[in-house]
Amino acid sequence: MAIAISRRGNVEPFHAMDILAEANRLRAGGASVISMAVGQPSDPAPLVVREAARRALDDGRIGYTDSLGMRPLREAIARHYADHYDVQVSAERVAITTGSSAGFNLAFMAMFDPGDRIGIAVPGYPAYRNIMAALGLEVVEIRSSDAPYLTAEMIAQEHNRAPLKGILFASPANPTGASIPANELERVVNTARELGIAVISDEIYHRLNFAGTDNTALAFGDDITVINSFSKYYCMTGWRIGWMVLPEPLVRPIERIQQSLYISAPELSQIAAIEAFEATQELELVKSRYAANRELLGEGLPKLGFPLAAPMDGAFYAYCDVSRLTNDSMEFARRMLVEAGVAATPGRDFDPENGHRYMRFSYAGSTDEMREAIMRVSNWLNAR
Numbered sequence: 410m411a412i413a414i415s416r417r418g419n420v421e422p423f424h425a426m427d428i429l430a431e432a433n434r435l436r437a438g439g440a441s442v443i444s445m446a447v448g449q450p451s452d453p454a455p456l457v458v459r460e461a462a463r464r465a466l467d468d469g470r471i472g473y474t475d476s477l478g479m480r481p482l483r484e485a486i487a488r489h490y491a492d493h494y495d496v497q498v499s500a501e502r503v504a505i506t507t508g509s510s511a512g513f514n515l516a517f518m519a520m521f522d523p524g525d526r527i528g529i530a531v532p533g534y535p536a537y538r539n540i541m542a543a544l545g546l547e548v549v550e551i552r553s554s555d556a557p558y559l560t561a562e563m564i565a566q567e568h569n570r571a572p573l574k575g576i577l578f579a580s581p582a583n584p585t586g587a588s589i590p591a592n593e594l595e596r597v598v599n600t601a602r603e604l605g606i607a608v609i610s611d612e613i614y615h616r617l618n619f620a621g622t623d624n625t626a627l628a629f630g631d632d633i634t635v636i637n638s639f640s641k642y643y644c645m646t647g648w649r650i651g652w653m654v655l656p657e658p659l660v661r662p663i664e665r666i667q668q669s670l671y672i673s674a675p676e677l678s679q680i681a682a683i684e685a686f687e688a689t690q691e692l693e694l695v696k697s698r699y700a701a702n703r704e705l706l707g708e709g710l711p712k713l714g715f716p717l718a719a720p721m722d723g724a725f726y727a728y729c730d731v732s733r734l735t736n737d738s739m740e741f742a743r744r745m746l747v748e749a750g751v752a753a754t755p756g757r758d759f760d761p762e763n764g765h766r767y768m769r770f771s772y773a774g775s776t777d778e779m780r781e782a783i784m785r786v787s788n789w790l791n792a793r
């Protein structure tokens with residue numbers, strides 16, 4: 410019998426997962442490890458969310474839902490756009506997905522054909538690149554030089570070299586935390602529209618902006634695909650629940666693909682997520698802790714010799730230049746984990762070319778952990 414293995418599956422692994430596995434191994438052996446490697450909140454989902462899930466379990470049957478999601482959740486999300494951004498979105502344009510990760514899959518399949526050129530910012534979230542590669546799209550990595558985000562000029566320049574079919578960006582971004590200012594976001598959207606380039610805006614780190622307000626790309630038109638999730642601000646990574654806001658002509662294609670690919674997002678998570686918008690008080694407390702951590706690391710990391718490579722506007726990441734300490738951030742991360750007991754992510758995942766000179770620290774943990782991590786790394790560096 411032949412074993413079939415496609416070229417499509419030959420994508421880069423997440424190197425961060427190797428660090429994670431090593432951290433778990435050390436912990437299992439009794440070592441004390443502070444994890445700043447994983448991009449997920451250390452808090453549970455808000456109480457009202459967990460209570461809603463408990464009630465749904467007690468009620469009994471959890472089944473499939475409409476492919477585009479439960480109407481009350483789609484409506485709650487539409488209301489969120491009115492309340493939070495003062496932008497009108499109809500519930501018909503909202504699709505519920507199995508985390509934003511499924512949203513990328515659906516968007517790429519519904520919007521692009523194999524061989525299409527799609528621009529993304531480097532450094533950036535590695536799954537964009539990997540999903541696109543698996544789908545046969547041509548990933549065009551656009552390196553920010555003048556600004557820590559994609560600008561209208563950079564997009565136009567790349568499009569002049571060879572036409573782009575689409576662009577995808579996150580603001581605030583992973584791994585840099587950089588946010589695109591509102592006026593630049595508007596220029597990006599308008600330039601893309603003029604050049605016939607489709608826009609996908611990953612807004613998963615919205616409500617985790619520390620330097621300014623959230624600006625949804627939807628404020629600048631209804632021809633943009635927005636992808637978002639309950640994973641980050643709402644502390645619901647494991648519930649695998651997210652959403653898309655779609656240009657009207659994309660609603661039916663997304664519905665058709667979702668029917669076959671996922672049937673629907675998990676009903677239990679959908680029922681619970683409806684309550685997430687009612688948990689602002691609890692979630693703002695979590696956010697205020699991130700803000701304190703951000704202050705601590707924003708000061709502490711550069712003093713340790715890890716200057717910030719981007720301004721830490723939002724999300725919960727510090728992306729640092731470690732070139733004064735190493736030319737191999739993967740090896741450096743391994744040693745820092747084993748010798749100092751602090752896990753951080755080497756830049757390679759986010760930037761295959763220059764990532765060896767960078768590391769990402771997640772500050773979604775407790776403030777005591779952040780203090781302890783700075784002390785441990787400081788002692789470790791002094792002892793080297």
Ligand SMILES: Cc1ncc(COP(=O)(O)O)c(C=O)c1O
Pocket residue numbers: 448507508509510511534579582583611613637638639640646649650651
């Ligand atoms: C920029 C960005 N987009 C999307 C995701 C995927 O999140 P999820 O599938 O949990 O919604 C992540 C996760 O780290 C991320 O950093």
